[in-house]
Amino acid sequence: MEMDLLQRFEAYVASEKKIEPKDWMPDAYRKTLIRQISQHAHSEIVGMLPEGNWISRAPSLKRKAILMAKVQDEAGHGLYLYSACETLGVQRDDTIADLHSGKAKYSSIFNYPTLTWADIGAVGWLVDGAAIMNQVPLCKCSYGPYARAMVRVCKEESFHQRQGFQIMMTLAQGTEEQKAMAQDALNRWWWPSIMMFGPPDDNSPNSAQSMAWNIKRFSNDELRQKFIDLTVPQAELIGLTIPDADLKWNEETGHYEHGPIDWDEFNRVIAGHGPCNKERLDARNKAWDDGAWVREAAGAHAEKRAARKAAANTAAA
Amino acid sequence: MNTRFEYLLRLGDDALILGQQLGLWTGHGPVLEEDIALTNIGLDQIGQARAWLSLAGKAENQGRDEDRLAFHRNQEGFRNALLCERPNGHFGDTIVRQFLFDAYAVPLHAALAQSNDAEIAAIALKSAKESAYHLRHSRAWLVRLGDGTEESHEKVQASLDLMLPFAGDLFFSDEVTTAATDEGWGPDPSDLRADWEAILSDTLSEAQLRRPDAVPEQIGGRQGRHTEQLSFLLAEMQVLPRTYPDAKW
Numbered sequence: 001m002e003m004d005l006l007q008r009f010e011a012y013v014a015s016e017k018k019i020e021p022k023d024w025m026p027d028a029y030r031k032t033l034i035r036q037i038s039q040h041a042h043s044e045i046v047g048m049l050p051e052g053n054w055i056s057r058a059p060s061l062k063r064k065a066i067l068m069a070k071v072q073d074e075a076g077h078g079l080y081l082y083s084a085c086e087t088l089g090v091q092r093d094d095t096i097a098d099l100h101s102g103k104a105k106y107s108s109i110f111n112y113p114t115l116t117w118a119d120i121g122a123v124g125w126l127v128d129g130a131a132i133m134n135q136v137p138l139c140k141c142s143y144g145p146y147a148r149a150m151v152r153v154c155k156e157e158s159f160h161q162r163q164g165f166q167i168m169m170t171l172a173q174g175t176e177e178q179k180a181m182a183q184d185a186l187n188r189w190w191w192p193s194i195m196m197f198g199p200p201d202d203n204s205p206n207s208a209q210s211m212a213w214n215i216k217r218f219s220n221d222e223l224r225q226k227f228i229d230l231t232v233p234q235a236e237l238i239g240l241t242i243p244d245a246d247l248k249w250n251e252e253t254g255h256y257e258h259g260p261i262d263w264d265e266f267n268r269v270i271a272g273h274g275p276c277n278k279e280r281l282d283a284r285n286k287a288w289d290d291g292a293w294v295r296e297a298a299g300a301h302a303e304k305r306a307a308r309k310a311a312a313n314t315a316a317a
Numbered sequence: 318m319n320t321r322f323e324y325l326l327r328l329g330d331d332a333l334i335l336g337q338q339l340g341l342w343t344g345h346g347p348v349l350e351e352d353i354a355l356t357n358i359g360l361d362q363i364g365q366a367r368a369w370l371s372l373a374g375k376a377e378n379q380g381r382d383e384d385r386l387a388f389h390r391n392q393e394g395f396r397n398a399l400l401c402e403r404p405n406g407h408f409g410d411t412i413v414r415q416f417l418f419d420a421y422a423v424p425l426h427a428a429l430a431q432s433n434d435a436e437i438a439a440i441a442l443k444s445a446k447e448s449a450y451h452l453r454h455s456r457a458w459l460v461r462l463g464d465g466t467e468e469s470h471e472k473v474q475a476s477l478d479l480m481l482p483f484a485g486d487l488f489f490s491d492e493v494t495t496a497a498t499d500e501g502w503g504p505d506p507s508d509l510r511a512d513w514e515a516i517l518s519d520t521l522s523e524a525q526l527r528r529p530d531a532v533p534e535q536i537g538g539r540q541g542r543h544t545e546q547l548s549f550l551l552a553e554m555q556v557l558p559r560t561y562p563d564a565k566w
């Protein structure tokens with residue numbers, strides 16, 4: 001019986017049809033999605049911190065408004081994704097508790113600091129740029145609610161990517177100090193950004209099964225290559241230098257070749273030893289703990305209202 | 318004195334200082350929906366600030382645009398009401414500050430929308446839609462917190478006791494506001510006080526909060542006499558344009 005269901009499920013997914021919340025699905029598929037979607041949601045929420053860091057110091061009112069709108073979009077993405085996760089049978093508060101306890105992961109990129117205004121440009125251009133590469137294929141993912149959430153997320157992310165690039169372009173055309181600021185941000189964000197695609201294909205434990213289930217469409221290395229091919233000419237256009245001495249164009253393959261990636265750094269940061277891991281998690285925990293009385297009050301008030309309404313109805317009847 | 322410039326500066330600075338403070342909540346709210354709401358309200362305030370300050374710059378006619386006014390004035394040049402510069406504090410403090418302001422902004426924008434100056438009326442009309450929504454939000458939270466748990470009731474009552482003495486500054490009247498009514502481009506804020514009182518008393522009663530005993534009001538923002546907080550706020554907000562005066566962003 002179970003075997004039948006599994007075969008039918010696999011054939012259904014292979015035919016590019018969408019799985020919906022009430023459909024039967026293998027436990028491992030459900031678990032994989034819960035892990036991936038909740039990590040994605042957590043990344044949106046933790047990702048608000050490094051960018052939110054510059055809202056109060058944005059250098060013009062227009063830039064301030066754009067940045068606030070952008071970070072607010074990220075909160076919105078977090079909301080859709082937590083909702084998509086709930087369709088798989090887990091509650092938002094439990095999912096968030098796993099983030100706060102350190103049990104759940106989020107994108108490691110947000111454990112790096114935003115040190116100057118140029119970092120806001122670099123994060124939009126590179127980090128959102130890399131996120132789009134990862135997320136566009138997810139619009140066709142086999143799980144319906146995730147795929148639909150991704151359509152909207154990707155539209156907004158591509159807007160953010162252009163805004164980020166526009167900040168970098170303005171800085172690169174600015175004063176000597178601004179140019180230096182832009183180059184320094186690119187130097188610091190380049191390698192962590194290309195690590196965002198995850199470990200190389202020969203060392204990516206979850207990839208094969210996700211590919212078979214149409215959750216993942218392209219391998220980590222394929223997406224990384226696509227990102228590099230797209231981004232290098234953009235850096236050249238605005239006169240910035242990619243911090244990779246081995247980077248070169250390969251006429252035959254039609255792709256850029258890049259130097260070795262420091263996977264030790266990647267593993268170190270994932271293991272909790274990046275520059276801001278503790279700060280980020282502490283900030284999330286503080287916001288949650290400081291807000292406990294507010295959430296309790298909202299709950300208590302809703303109960304009081306409901307009780308009053310019920311009493312009024314009884315009195316009227 | 319350029320009364321029109323002064324009047325517009327007051328409008329712009331209130332919105333700017335509130336927007337600056339609300340932006341600090343981004344990523345730190347008690348629940349995700351409130352991160353979005355507070356940032357959104359802050360974004361509206363920054364939008365209003367840009368419109369009023371641009372118009373103020375035109376009225377002054379010295380070549381200062383919104384950014385020049387926002388980032389290159391010292392604290393004594395700021396004309397925001399003292400209420401707006403009260404620190405964020407906890408969520409209840411922010412909600413009370415915002416509520417006291419929104420209850421003033423709603424009648425203010427309604428009156429400004431009647432201005433005989435088309436540009437002022439247009440900005441006010443857009444702002445009126447926003448302030449109506451802001452008031453709905455801050456009022457709903459004040460009621461939830463006031464009529465929530467014992468802890469939330471005590472906390473938000475203390476916020477009200479703390480903030481209320483600074484609200485009087487919103488209704489400050491002088492030659493600037495007299496010029497506005499005489500020339501027909503804006504209301505005298507003191508004429509908005511009755512509407513504000515009505516919203517306040519209605520909301521406090523629903524929130525089961527007590528109107529604090531009358532204490533002397535703190536006045537000074539409209540004349541550039543501020544509290545200790547403003548200098549810190551400006552130091553942070555203005556750091557980049559002041560550090561790199563030749564840069565464009």
